[in-house]
Amino acid sequence: MATDTGELTGVRIDKLTRRFGDHVVLDRVDLQIAPGEFVALLGRSGSGKSTLLRALAGLDYDVAGDGELRIPDRVSVVFQDSRLLPWRRVLDNVILGLRAPNPRERGAEALAEVGLAGRERAWPTELSGGEQQRVALARSLVGEPELLLADEPFGALDALTRIRMHGLLRALCKRHQPAVLLVTHDVDEAVQLADRIVVLDGGRIAVDIRPGLPDSRTPRDPGFQEVRELL
Ligand code: ADP
Numbered sequence: 001m002a003t004d005t006g007e008l009t010g011v012r013i014d015k016l017t018r019r020f021g022d023h024v025v026l027d028r029v030d031l032q033i034a035p036g037e038f039v040a041l042l043g044r045s046g047s048g049k050s051t052l053l054r055a056l057a058g059l060d061y062d063v064a065g066d067g068e069l070r071i072p073d074r075v076s077v078v079f080q081d082s083r084l085l086p087w088r089r090v091l092d093n094v095i096l097g098l099r100a101p102n103p104r105e106r107g108a109e110a111l112a113e114v115g116l117a118g119r120e121r122a123w124p125t126e127l128s129g130g131e132q133q134r135v136a137l138a139r140s141l142v143g144e145p146e147l148l149l150a151d152e153p154f155g156a157l158d159a160l161t162r163i164r165m166h167g168l169l170r171a172l173c174k175r176h177q178p179a180v181l182l183v184t185h186d187v188d189e190a191v192q193l194a195d196r197i198v199v200l201d202g203g204r205i206a207v208d209i210r211p212g213l214p215d216s217r218t219p220r221d222p223g224f225q226e227v228r229e230l231l
């Protein structure tokens, strides 16, 4: 979010609550993400990760906040399935809704960045699953979002493709510097990619750690024991 001075302020949620009937899924959750910070969100299946992400994406009108909910203007979302429109060519998917000068040039640049130069006129169904997720990443970054939300974006890919996508996502984020909230159930993925790891449990953020220096980022670190216990 840009303030009056144009300064980026990141994400701030205060006491965010979400209930489905009597089931309290998010129980007064507090979370801040600094501009450019990469946060991985872990938690057991059903712990509320997608619910939190949908709230931040503005896709959920029934969240209740006792406090503040501050989300940047430019937010983009990537899901496990690419959600490309099959009746539009790859480039048209990338620039759909993009409000910027020279959208087709920008879209082609974004495709080149994800390793798909020359595939502008392909149809989504002509691409592999990994390539479709590359297009989804290009689409999510072409508008220079301040916040990128990703809900298990590599969950449906094979192991080797997933590793390649990790390298790609890291490079893209280094270049574009969005704040990132990446939902994953893969602790190794979280360690590889994130500056910070938060774990949802019992409706609350139960763990909030920074894995530390690059060469100490191994899942065998003592700090990870508490993360693994909650997964
Ligand atoms: P996660 O992404 O961590 O696996 P979700 O956020 O999808 O978990 O779901 C958290 C809990 O909220 C689950 O118990 C789920 O059944 C419930 N839930 C999510 N969406 C709905 C909904 N639309 N109606 C009722 N319950 C829901």
Ligand code: MG
Pocket (backbone or CB within 6 Å): 049, 050, 051
């Ligand atoms: Mg989910």
